[in-house]
Amino acid sequence: MEFIHLLSLGDQGWGDEMLRATMVTIMVSISAMCIGLFVSIFGTIAKLSKNRLIRAIGNTYTTVVRGIPELLVIYLLYFGFNNAVMSIANSLFGYNQYIELPVFLIAALAVGIISGAYSTEVIRGAFLVVPRGQIEAAKSVGMNKFLVFYRVLIPQVLRYALPGLGNVWQLTLKDTALIMVTGLVEIMRQAHIASGSTYSPFTFYMSAAILYLVLTTASSMALNSAENWANKGVKREKA
């Protein structure tokens, strides 16, 4: 029963640290998902654009980010952001000390950019499956472009995109494990630290695994009820 002692709360055990790290994981995931959704608005607009250059930019973003290992993307953005900020600071202000950006911010941005590529694909897909007739019906009763978009297209796109965005959320949640390499103390990093200093790696990696399971399961339950809510009207209701 060694592990109960190891995982207890307070000074002796690592339980409270693990829980705090879980909060960090949740916060990074939420921030990353939001950043990703924000990015995907532009990604979708770019990929559906009539302009070839803009479309190419959108396609490059999703292809490159989805074709390179997440670990590499995180490394690249982590070091890339730091380098960029340092060289800007250097050239603008002649400041040449080492600057360390807040690691939470970089982690959220890095995972957010990955998450955004997947969200872009999902939302673009959803736009394409909204039946043409839904839009034509809106035009035929005199709705202008804005109304068609806002009253008909967006609600339908969101509904078609919801399951896919749920998957992106699960992906994002799991991808945050990789940001341990940036030194941010989330679940994985905490488990790594704890197993290093207690020589009980199994206990801590298993706890980490269970924490992720709890998070993914809770999210999928929440997502299911969100889908049921959004699908009112689509499934045949019981008469």
Place this chain on the structure above:
Amino acid sequence: MITALKIKNLTKSFGSLDVIKGISLTANQGDVICIIGSSGSGKSTLLRCINLLETPDSGDVWVNEELISMTKNKAGDPCPADYKQVDRIRTKLAMVFQDFNLWTHMTVLQNVIESPIHVQKISKQNAIDRGYDLLKKVGINEKAEQYPSSLSGGQQQRVAIARALAVNPDILLFDEPTSSLDPELVGEVLRVMKSLAKEGRTMIVVTHEMGFAKEVASKVVFLHEGLIEEQGEAKEVFNSPKSERLKQFLASNLEG
């Protein structure tokens, strides 16, 4: 009397395919014009050009003697000169589609009151009251709170008609409104359409229901390969068709 709709020399092609090759047509107030013709003859395209769901390549359309003004975009393709005018005119020209196209994310009532509230800016309560009246008129007021997917095809199409009527249109466009319905559901939709015709509404109806055309059409237009092959009063067209093609078409379509 005002002419409700006038079309002059309308043409439309998709790529190299000329679908409408120059059609002129006039509908007076209260006319019910039925457009018949074989599949691919351009009936839907003609109807969709009238409310600009397709942009005609050339030709003019007047609605209530107001010309829809067209211009050319940067690429040199024709496009509406004033989208506000298009939106306004579209509320004068409500359309009923073959596959209903009810908005799946709104209830029956919400479908009906959507445009009155958001396009025509009628107060919500007024729109709801009118919405119920219209749903009653098409015999479906009991389903107002349900979502379209829980309705039968015939019921959905009647809701679509109520939605079209809700914008108080001067002209109703129907594109094969009964073609995707099971035979036993066709009657209920035709009944609603007949009552609208009796009220004196101006209607342009693309249909394969020859019985309906015979009974209510003030004019029947037979399209063939993008041109009007023959037109006239229903009796004339059905009882003494002149063109050989129309004769063949009627022979193969007069099921009863």
Place this chain on the structure above:
Amino acid sequence: MSIDGICISLPKEYLGLKVQLMCDSLPKLLLGIPLTIELVAISLSIGFVLAMCIALMRISGSRLLNIVSRSYVFYFRGTPLLVQIFLIYYGLAQFDLIKESFLWPFFREAYWCGILALTLNTGAYTAEIIRGGLQSVPHGQIESARSMGMSGILLYRRVILPIAFRQALPAYGNEMILMVKGTSLVSTITLMEITGIARHIIAKYWTPVEIFLIAGIIYLFINYLVTRIVRYAENRYTPYLQTNE
């Protein structure tokens, strides 16, 4: 190497990136490709067989087998691959029982731990893809086969499996790409595949952006090839489901 020759004409630095170093490291990074491909190929093949077993357990009708397969899929899809790798490589060493057993030579090697983790991971995702493919077979198609006297293995072999396979192909293509990307994680347990070599070079010269950029391009290229192969298979086996773009 001949590649050095090309680089002579290139600037030493461009946009603040050390171009010369990028060129020099390319051949070293390319040496990581065989291991990356080996890891992908082995874990995908064993993982596929495993996935078939899991999918069969799921539809076997036995409650116990059903629960086992569900839990397996639940665990491996619900946790990050990195945790799975660490648990096997670092975690198992916590138990003396394992350290003293005949399995230890196996679990001691990062290589085998990596393959095991990747295999178990892809097995779970692939099992779901297979299940999805089987479920997507329209009921009418099965009924019409039955009405012509097909049943059992014949029904599976001639109708259900071909339809399911074609339906599942795009998803499996994605899974292959996920696996290629997944192999980069075994660099964290000392394996010298592409990412491992990249980290090794970076530790020496401290030029992370340059080296990871090159490594990223290599992965992009591998994944491009994977996509082409899957596209070819799709066009070959599902000409009726057009795949544009």
